[in-house]
Amino acid sequence: MVINLSEEHSLVSNWVSELRNVDVQQDRMRFRRNLERIAEVIGYEISKKMPWVEKEITTPLGIINSKVLAEQPVLATILRAGLGMHTGLLNYFDKGDNAFISAYRKHNPDGSFDIHMEYMSCPEVENRIVIISDPMIATGSSLVKSIEFLKEEGNIKELHIVCAIACTVGIEYVKRAVPKATIWCGDIDDEITAKGYIVPGLGDAGDLAFGAKMQG
Numbered sequence: 001m002v003i004n005l006s007e008e009h010s011l012v013s014n015w016v017s018e019l020r021n022v023d024v025q026q027d028r029m030r031f032r033r034n035l036e037r038i039a040e041v042i043g044y045e046i047s048k049k050m051p052w053v054e055k056e057i058t059t060p061l062g063i064i065n066s067k068v069l070a071e072q073p074v075l076a077t078i079l080r081a082g083l084g085m086h087t088g089l090l091n092y093f094d095k096g097d098n099a100f101i102s103a104y105r106k107h108n109p110d111g112s113f114d115i116h117m118e119y120m121s122c123p124e125v126e127n128r129i130v131i132i133s134d135p136m137i138a139t140g141s142s143l144v145k146s147i148e149f150l151k152e153e154g155n156i157k158e159l160h161i162v163c164a165i166a167c168t169v170g171i172e173y174v175k176r177a178v179p180k181a182t183i184w185c186g187d188i189d190d191e192i193t194a195k196g197y198i199v200p201g202l203g204d205a206g207d208l209a210f211g212a213k214m215q216g
Contacts, residue, residue, distance in 0.1 A: 018031075019038075028209060054068075075132075078133075102118040134161075140177075165198060
């Protein structure tokens with residue numbers, strides 16, 4: 001299932017427009033906060049689909065049965081660009097466990113690139129709900145490799161993918177690799193360049209959030 005939150009007007013579509021805007025992009029703090037806010041809204045929507053139980057709660061004046069999450073998810077993200085959205089998800093799933101994956105594009109002289117995986121720190125994922133965030137799904141290669149990396153640690157019961165902007169090409173690639181995953185997008189673009197960048201997209205989310213990096 002693919003859910004595009006910009007199909008209808010909402011605050012999400014406003015925040016996505018700011019992420020794309022070259023003038024607003026000069027404010028790194030606002031860029032990071034917009035990523036957080038999009039992830040927070042998606043986290044809220046995901047919570048509606050998660051299993052719940054009734055729990056007896058004691059208040060200062062009595063007792064009430066409340067609906068609460070039956071379990072906490074594992075929140076995974078791809079360093080470094082995913083940190084903003086991860087923070088937004090963690091703001092809402094504040095009791096969730098966390099996983100961090102290092103996956104990046106290693107560019108070759110001919111303009112092509114390979115996905116390099118160097119590091120992962122994660123909790124137990126066996127039979128758990130995993131929510132993985134990455135602001136951009138372009139080709140989908142780094143995301144799929146990261147999910148495969150996670151799956152080596154255990155059988156994931158339910159997988160949600162959270163992004164700000166996705167490309168249709170990347171979505172199709174991800175759907176073939178993990179057909180049972182739910183993909184939540186702030187917006188979806190149709191074009192991708194030969195170098196794997198989404199058009200119109202928003203540029204390099206990691207650089208816009210944290211500053212330009214050296215490419216070794």
